[in-house]
Amino acid sequence: MDILLEILIYGSIHSITLALMALGFALVYGTSRVPNFAHGALYIVTGFIAWSFLKAMHLNYLLSIVLAIIITGVIGAMIYQFILIRVRGMAISEIIASYAIGLAILEGFRWGGFKGMTYTLPTFIQGSIFIAGVPVDLHRIVVLICGAALVGFLWLFTHFTRIGLALRGMAQDERAALMLGIDSDRMAVVAMVLGSMLAGLAAALLLPLGNIVVETGYNVLILAIAVCIVGGLGSWMGAVLAALLIGFTQILTEVYLGTHFKMVVALLAIIITLILRPSGLFGRQKELEERV
Amino acid sequence: MSATPILQVNQVTKSFGGIFALNEVSFDLHEGEILGIIGPNGSGKTTLVNCITGFIELTSGEVLFRGKVISGKPAHKIADMGITRTFQIMRPYYSLPAYKNLVIPLFAPRAKRTGGWRGGGKLGDRNTVSIDILEEMGFERESFVPYKMASNLPTGYLKRLELARCLALSPEIIICDEVFSGLSMSEIASMVPLMERLQMEGITLIMIEHRLRELFRVANRIMVLNFGEKLMEGTAEEVMADEKVKEAYFGSEEVEEVMEHA
Amino acid sequence: MTANPEQRRKERLDRGIKVRSDGIYALMSWRELCYLVLPRLVLIVGMLILPLVVPIYWQKVVSYVCIYALLTLSFDFLAHFVGLVSLGGAFFIGIGSYLAAILNTSFGLPPLLTIPAATILGAFICTLLLIPCLPLRGVYFAIVTLMYPLLLIRVIEALDIFGGTDGIVGVTSFTNHYFIIIMVLLFLFGLRRLVNQDLGLVLRAVKDNDQAVRASGMSITYYKTIAVFIGSAMGCLGGAYLAHIYMWAGLSSFALDFSILPIAATVIGGAGTLVGPVLGAFILVPLSEWLRDFGTLRIVIYAVILLLFIVIRSEGLMVYSQRKYHQFEKWIKV
Numbered sequence: 001m002d003i004l005l006e007i008l009i010y011g012s013i014h015s016i017t018l019a020l021m022a023l024g025f026a027l028v029y030g031t032s033r034v035p036n037f038a039h040g041a042l043y044i045v046t047g048f049i050a051w052s053f054l055k056a057m058h059l060n061y062l063l064s065i066v067l068a069i070i071i072t073g074v075i076g077a078m079i080y081q082f083i084l085i086r087v088r089g090m091a092i093s094e095i096i097a098s099y100a101i102g103l104a105i106l107e108g109f110r111w112g113g114f115k116g117m118t119y120t121l122p123t124f125i126q127g128s129i130f131i132a133g134v135p136v137d138l139h140r141i142v143v144l145i146c147g148a149a150l151v152g153f154l155w156l157f158t159h160f161t162r163i164g165l166a167l168r169g170m171a172q173d174e175r176a177a178l179m180l181g182i183d184s185d186r187m188a189v190v191a192m193v194l195g196s197m198l199a200g201l202a203a204a205l206l207l208p209l210g211n212i213v214v215e216t217g218y219n220v221l222i223l224a225i226a227v228c229i230v231g232g233l234g235s236w237m238g239a240v241l242a243a244l245l246i247g248f249t250q251i252l253t254e255v256y257l258g259t260h261f262k263m264v265v266a267l268l269a270i271i272i273t274l275i276l277r278p279s280g281l282f283g284r285q286k287e288l289e290e291r292v
Numbered sequence: 293m294s295a296t297p298i299l300q301v302n303q304v305t306k307s308f309g310g311i312f313a314l315n316e317v318s319f320d321l322h323e324g325e326i327l328g329i330i331g332p333n334g335s336g337k338t339t340l341v342n343c344i345t346g347f348i349e350l351t352s353g354e355v356l357f358r359g360k361v362i363s364g365k366p367a368h369k370i371a372d373m374g375i376t377r378t379f380q381i382m383r384p385y386y387s388l389p390a391y392k393n394l395v396i397p398l399f400a401p402r403a404k405r406t407g408g409w410r411g412g413g414k415l416g417d418r419n420t421v422s423i424d425i426l427e428e429m430g431f432e433r434e435s436f437v438p439y440k441m442a443s444n445l446p447t448g449y450l451k452r453l454e455l456a457r458c459l460a461l462s463p464e465i466i467i468c469d470e471v472f473s474g475l476s477m478s479e480i481a482s483m484v485p486l487m488e489r490l491q492m493e494g495i496t497l498i499m500i501e502h503r504l505r506e507l508f509r510v511a512n513r514i515m516v517l518n519f520g521e522k523l524m525e526g527t528a529e530e531v532m533a534d535e536k537v538k539e540a541y542f543g544s545e546e547v548e549e550v551m552e553h554a
Numbered sequence: 555m556t557a558n559p560e561q562r563r564k565e566r567l568d569r570g571i572k573v574r575s576d577g578i579y580a581l582m583s584w585r586e587l588c589y590l591v592l593p594r595l596v597l598i599v600g601m602l603i604l605p606l607v608v609p610i611y612w613q614k615v616v617s618y619v620c621i622y623a624l625l626t627l628s629f630d631f632l633a634h635f636v637g638l639v640s641l642g643g644a645f646f647i648g649i650g651s652y653l654a655a656i657l658n659t660s661f662g663l664p665p666l667l668t669i670p671a672a673t674i675l676g677a678f679i680c681t682l683l684l685i686p687c688l689p690l691r692g693v694y695f696a697i698v699t700l701m702y703p704l705l706l707i708r709v710i711e712a713l714d715i716f717g718g719t720d721g722i723v724g725v726t727s728f729t730n731h732y733f734i735i736i737m738v739l740l741f742l743f744g745l746r747r748l749v750n751q752d753l754g755l756v757l758r759a760v761k762d763n764d765q766a767v768r769a770s771g772m773s774i775t776y777y778k779t780i781a782v783f784i785g786s787a788m789g790c791l792g793g794a795y796l797a798h799i800y801m802w803a804g805l806s807s808f809a810l811d812f813s814i815l816p817i818a819a820t821v822i823g824g825a826g827t828l829v830g831p832v833l834g835a836f837i838l839v840p841l842s843e844w845l846r847d848f849g850t851l852r853i854v855i856y857a858v859i860l861l862l863f864i865v866i867r868s869e870g871l872m873v874y875s876q877r878k879y880h881q882f883e884k885w886i887k888v
Contacts, residue, residue: 347768366768367768367769368767368769368770368772368773368774371768371770372771376769376770377769379765379766379769383763383765385758385759385762385763385766386762386763387758388755388758388759388762392755395752395755396752396755396756396766396767396770396772397770398752399752399753399755399756399772400770400772401771401772402771418752457770460770461771
């Protein structure tokens with residue numbers, strides 16, 4: 001009984017974690033059909049900037065986080081405005097450019113020697129509580145609540161605000177959106193900014209649980225992509241559902257088979273999805289012109 | 293003409309999220325004939341072609357080729373059986389010269405199996421045979437036209453290239469999706485004998501057209517679609533005399549006016 | 555009327571050849587033959603004498619260059635002739651390396667057997683792992699190839715299989731520069747031939763317009779599979795050879811270098827020409843050796859160069875050179 005509760009709690013937390021990581025990527029891809037391979041890089045960037053503000057410049061923690069997220073958003077906008085916009089429409093070049101940016105940032109950090117125990121962010125709330133006999137960090141509970149709130153907020157945002165609806169419009173059919181007066185370049189920038197900020201937000205919530213390490217950037221990218229593929233590239237609800245699916249599966253394998261199977265689960269999830277149901281859980285099947 | 297129709301379309305329905313592009317369309321295609329399909333814009337003609345040739349999945353209904361069910365098979369398998377089509381939005385291989393465009397269909401399993409049009413399915417012959425096929429289609433052999441990049445060809449030649457692409461597969465059926473559109477009167481005048489020649493070679497044709505006068509010159513039978521439903525089929529005269537067809541094209545209020553001035 | 559003084563104008567060297575029929579060459583003299591053959595001759599001879607003229611420390615680099623050349627050829631072929639962008643050259647190298655190492659250490663096969671075996675077997679495995687994403691849009695191929703090397707590193711590390719973090723040691727040494735040079739030349743000229751022959755045309759058609767290929771009765775997935783097999787075979791060959799140079803296969807066989815350098819080399823060298831990317835590799839790999847002390851800054855540099863070239867839409871060195879070569883002029887009497 002204990003195990004079940006443990007699985008339930010940690011499964012939920014882990015799922016929300018995955019959803020947080022994946023939302024930024026899903027947003028950018030859904031709106032502008034450009035895979036943002038710099039997603040993991042932006043995640044780490046927020047971490048390091050927040051750390052610099054906090055530890056090196058001794059700013060207030062909350063302020064550091066907010067500033068870091070904003071700066072990350074700006075960086076995302078610059079990436080789109082200076083590089084991606086010039087290769088818009090040329091699929092091969094878009095993919096290569098996005099990949100190159102991601103690698104440049106991540107490997108740049110690695111070269112800069114940002115390693116070691118000094119690079120950590122403090123948790124929001126110290127300590128842990130017991131939920132029906134299962135110990136849970138308070139910070140993780142914060143992650144759970146904030147994450148769920150964020151998912152809900154995003155749903156409201158994309159269904160009820162003008163910008164959110166415009167983004168959804170673009171995700172469904174770019175040409176139709178253009179005809180309705182939605183500027184696709186501006187929306188792509190908006191999507192990039194929001195996606196980067198979501199990556200930053202995820203970083204702010206999740207990095208305190210460990211060190212800020214370059215490898216995490218790659219892990220986040222892999223997990224975000226895995227979640228998006230399983231959920232269907234471009235579908236935000238699909239991403240959330242996929243996060244739940246993969247999250248719980250990972251926790252289950254962790255409990256019953258050992259911690260080192262997490263990545264195997266991700267790998268298998270992708271392969272199985274591509275074989276069985278390539279469009280993912282909620283991917284939109286576009287007839288004739290695009291397969292999946 | 294043999295007893296079984298070469299193609300049977302039975303109650304084919306296609307809905308896109310609740311909107312019926314095709315609603316229980318049924319017709320038979322007899323071997324060796326030219327069937328024209330007409331109808332106002334948005335009546336589902338291209339969707340019908342896509343459904344028959346497997347580019348789109350049917351919501352319900354079935355398509356039979358020589359008595360065997362083909363609906364649900366992938367597009368390349370259906371093409372392999374001998375049902376070829378042209379595309380309304382032309383799709384040549386822009387980065388290749390015109391005659392190289394034909395090497396690809398000549399490389400297809402069907403061309404290898406059936407020996408290819410004019411025996412062109414064998415290694416090493418394909419370049420020569422492509423030029424032969426293009427010549428049949430009206431590309432002057434001695435000129436530079438077959439060697440031009442497909443991106444540089446004018447529309448008339450591109451339409452012929454599309455047909456040539458179908459021909460290279462030794463097809464049994466060619467479904468022509470608006471081959472006459474975008475052509476000048478003289479270009480169409482030179483295409484009409486081409487279609488008749490194809491019929492003489494034993495190929496069954498379905499022609500989807502907007503240019504009614506030219507179509508009526510070649511087609512044996514006409515079928516009319518409107519809003520995804522089959523209105524009627526018959527000879528050209530029967531179709532043009534039908535009230536419902538006139539209403540579909542002109543709208544009911546206009547019919548009176550047009551009839552007055554016709 | 556006074557006699558005009560002798561006038562001269564410029565005439566293109568290849569005028570005779572080009573004028574006769576656009577795109578189809580007809581030779582009329584030894585000079586024209588030389589004009590066509592010279593660049594190719596320079597390339598072949600240059601590569602063959604490389605191990606003889608290069609100082610000792612840089613001998614190894616010749617082999618590295620050739621391995622990267624194979625990868626770059628593979629990337630250019632897949633990306634610009636079939637439309638599949640492979641962001642994971644490391645995937646092919648890693649699988650090739652590990653397979654060669656396993657065949658050598660666990661099965662005792664000599665290098666002359668492990669290399670071909672690892673190439674073919676590796677190509678099979680890579681193609682099999684990539685087949686699920688081939689019927690889908692091109693983006694999926696990019697994503698999956700990006701992820702496989704990263705994931706495989708983590709899986710090998712986590713499950714501690716195939717030597718785990720230490721890798722597989724004790725692989726027989728085999729360093730024969732001529733072997734790999736000849737492989738590169740074979741594949742280079744072979745691919746150039748292939749893309750103009752029937753199969754290659756079908757692959758290029760798949761990139762151009764796959765619906766038309768489907769309408770011609772050919773299964774796109776099948777042809778993409780063939781292309782991926784060829785591409786991964788090249789990468790696995792490089793990887794297998796690499797295992798024998800290093801005498802070791804480990805996690806760094808999946809290093810990001812192998813993924814990004816071919817892309818940068820292709821963009822610099824001229825995408826779509828097959829020769830250009832090889833030249834690009836010849837430029838970047840020695841650069842990479844020279845910058846070895848700078849650690850992962852190398853990757854940043856490749857990425858930045860890559861971005862620069864893409865953003866300014868440079869056509870690449872080879873394309874530029876070809877254009878200029880065709881435009882050489884000489885003075886003739888009018």
